[in-house]
Amino acid sequence: MPVCDLAVSSVRELNQALHRLAPDTNETAWEIDNPQGKHAIGVGINVPVEIDIKGHVGYYCAGMNKFASVRIHGNAGTGVAENMMSGTVHVMGDASQSAGATGCGGLLIIDGDASARCGISMKGIDILVKGSIGSMSAFMAQAGNLVVLGNAGEALGDSIYEATIFVRGEVKSLGADCIEKPMTEADRERLAGLLGRAGLDGSAKVDDFRMYGSARELYHFHVDNAASY
């Protein structure tokens, strides 16, 4: 198993080694030691490998991830799994701002809390936060699902498009054009599936969640809505 000690080698050397991997590589299990809050660890991975990062990471960890499963055994800085395409990123601690921003696919799991702007402009990613999320989360979210077991901060889902938000705890306030919606059977199945993918089959009940999404009032410019944009 390749082990990369970032106290010895640079993030650039690590990322170059990951980028050189062929899709059918046998080096499928990586361990990264001493991340010490360094930025851009494991960015742009394009192969189905499993990576364990043993500690806290800085900005943009596992950004643009495709196919890989990345486990961060600590907290993550700003923009973890930003623009992820597929695969899984699992933060075992807290995540800072803009977690999963603009993500197009894949699953981001955060065991702790996520800070402000979680899932901002998400475009198909699924994000599951076991703790709470900060203000302006899912701002302009276009597609995908944001599931929150804790509470949500102010202006949740401001100017949201077709993404869906499920929150089990309190929502401090909803942003412009974001409303609570009744859950259909298909929504309930989707949520149950997401909870299952995050290993929460028994411990979180679908009935405890409320669902939020777009009222679709801001899709087309209407002068009466001018103050809401």
Added chain:
Amino acid sequence: MCGIVGLFLKNKALEPALGDMLSKMLVTMTARGPDSAGVAVYGAGNNDHVKLTLRAEDAGAAAALANEFSAALGVPVDLSIRANHIVASLPRDAEAAALQWVKSRAGQIQLVSVGTHMEIYKDVGLPEHVVSEFALAGMAGSHGIGHTRMATESAVTINGAHPFSTGEDQCLVHNGSLSNHNSIRRTLVREGMSFATQNDSEVAAGYLTWRMSKGDSLKQSLTSSLSDLDGFFTFVVGTRNGFAVLRDPIACKPAIMAESDDYVAFGSEFRALSVLPAIEKARVFEPEPATVYAWERS
């Protein structure tokens, strides 16, 4: 950008290592602010003696100016010179004469801070240079704050470097930019305060000093700043006994904290905390927007 760090020791056994820990934290933040750097260190002192931190415009003249200062006061003055900074500890009843002497040497020497326990050192250049210039690693103390500056609101000069001190043993470092600093400055000037620079962060420091002079606690002064100061900010503030952190309601600027039985530490990024002893055992968390975090020792 700008990088800020802060360290408040709970465990007295760590006090001899304060400077060393703070130095390492500051150097890790170089990428966030390579223009200038500065630190405030709260160390030894007593309430009968005032500590003035002075800065000589010409580093070569620091020793001569220090001697001249001491002779002019005619009282025992304890002097410590680090590069172009002079820390003079003098009996409190000589403070007025000392400040008058400093004023009379405008252009040659400048007042950086007044306190009983606080010393401030700042200079332009990379944090690594500033840290070694003042031999920060060897300093002891109970708490300290530091700043690496990427200049946005005013020029790259020592005057624009943080920390800013506008009251006895009070100082502030700031990451961000305030949009209403000019109007707040005018209000504070009407209240009798004076400012040495055009820097927005000095206004923030002055605002807190003003609130505390009206009887607010450190925590109350920061709470009221949330309604009066407009813009982006993360503040880290030091007082003789206290240490506090505040982020603006949008939390535009990054912040991360760690707390253990030994210390409370603040960094703009986790990298700054990663150099601390036993950081893996500390509780690491991101301070909430518009929430005052304050610690005070009795």
